Amino acid sequence: MSIRAKTIQIFLPSGDPQGIRQAEITTRIVRLIEVPRKLLKDFLAMPESAGGAVYFLFGEGEESAKPQVYIGQTGDLKKRLVKHQKEKDFWHRAVVMLSRADSLTTTHSLYLERLCIQRAKAAGRYTVENDTNGSKLNTTKPMEAECEELFETGESLMATLGFPLFEKPAPVGDAANLYFCTAAGADARAQYTAEGMAVLKGSKARGQVTDSFKDKGFHALRKQLEAAGVLEPAGDQLIFTEDYVFKSPSGAAAIVVGNNMNGWISWKNKDGKTLDAAVRQGPQA
Structure with missing residues (x-):
C-alpha cells in the first residue's frame, strides 16, 4: 500500500x-x-x-x-x-x-x-x-x-474498515526496534507495532508448556498455530515459520514460553531494557 x-x-x-x-x-x-x-x-x-x-x-x-x-x-x-x-x-x-x-x-x-x-x-x-x-x-x-x-x-x-487483508507485517527494522524473549530456553525476536507484538520468522519457542498453562486460552491458540504450520517442531523447540502478530506483548510471550507471562517485562531490547521501560515508561510527548 x-x-x-x-x-x-x-x-x-x-x-x-x-x-x-x-x-x-x-x-x-x-x-x-x-x-x-x-x-x-x-x-x-x-x-x-x-x-x-x-x-x-x-x-x-x-x-x-x-x-x-x-x-x-x-x-x-x-x-x-x-x-x-x-x-x-x-x-x-x-x-x-x-x-x-x-x-x-x-x-x-x-x-x-x-x-x-x-x-x-x-x-x-x-x-x-x-x-x-x-x-x-x-x-x-x-x-x-x-x-x-x-x-x-x-x-x-x-x-x-479493519481488514488488513493485503498488508504484510511491518518489515524488520534496525536492532534498536527489536525485542527479545529468552525465558525458559526460548529464543524469540519481535517488534512492537501499532497492531501488537509481531514475533518474527525464525524465532524459537519453548517446546513444552507448563501444567498451569494447559487450561488457559493461549494454550488453545498455541495448538492452533502448530496445526496451521505457523509453529513447527525443531528439536526440543518450536520454530516460527512466518512472522505472526499477537494482539498483546503478554500473548506473544505466553505462546513463546509456554507459560503465563507478563510480556511487558519478558520482552527486552538489545540493551536489556524491558518493553515496559522503553515504551510505557519511556519519554512522553
Whole structure:
C-alpha cells in the first residue's frame, strides 16, 4: 500500500457503527461496502446489491490460528450472496468492492479477483479459502495498470474498515526496534507495532508448556498455530515459520514460553531494557 495522506469517507446508512458501512475516497470510483451477515437482507434491498462486484467473505475459524477469507467475483452479486448465505458457514461479514461509476467489466472483475487472491496469500494474514488462484487472463498493459490502481484504492479502504487483508507485517527494522524473549530456553525476536507484538520468522519457542498453562486460552491458540504450520517442531523447540502478530506483548510471550507471562517485562531490547521501560515508561510527548 502506498503511504501518503488520504481522506476516506465512511457512511453509515442506518447510523449504527456496527451495521452496514460504506467506505470510499471521494475522488476515486471504488467503493467498499461492509455487510454483517445478520444484515444481509438489508443489503440485498439496497440498489448497490444489483450488478457485478468483487467480494470478500470474512470469518473466524473455530480451530484456525488465522481469520479466514473467501474471495470471489460475480456479475450478479445478489444471487451469489444468497447462494453463499445458504452454503457457506464460516463467514460473518461480507465486503463488496464496487465501482461508483458502474464501470467494472467482467474482465476487470476477473483480473481483480485473481490479483486479490494472490496478494492476500502473499501477505499471509488470513487463511484464503479459495480452491484456485482465480482465472488467468490475457489482458493488455493499460487494463492491468487500471486494475492495479483500483486494487490500490480497495486495499486502503479494506484496511480502514479493519481488514488488513493485503498488508504484510511491518518489515524488520534496525536492532534498536527489536525485542527479545529468552525465558525458559526460548529464543524469540519481535517488534512492537501499532497492531501488537509481531514475533518474527525464525524465532524459537519453548517446546513444552507448563501444567498451569494447559487450561488457559493461549494454550488453545498455541495448538492452533502448530496445526496451521505457523509453529513447527525443531528439536526440543518450536520454530516460527512466518512472522505472526499477537494482539498483546503478554500473548506473544505466553505462546513463546509456554507459560503465563507478563510480556511487558519478558520482552527486552538489545540493551536489556524491558518493553515496559522503553515504551510505557519511556519519554512522553
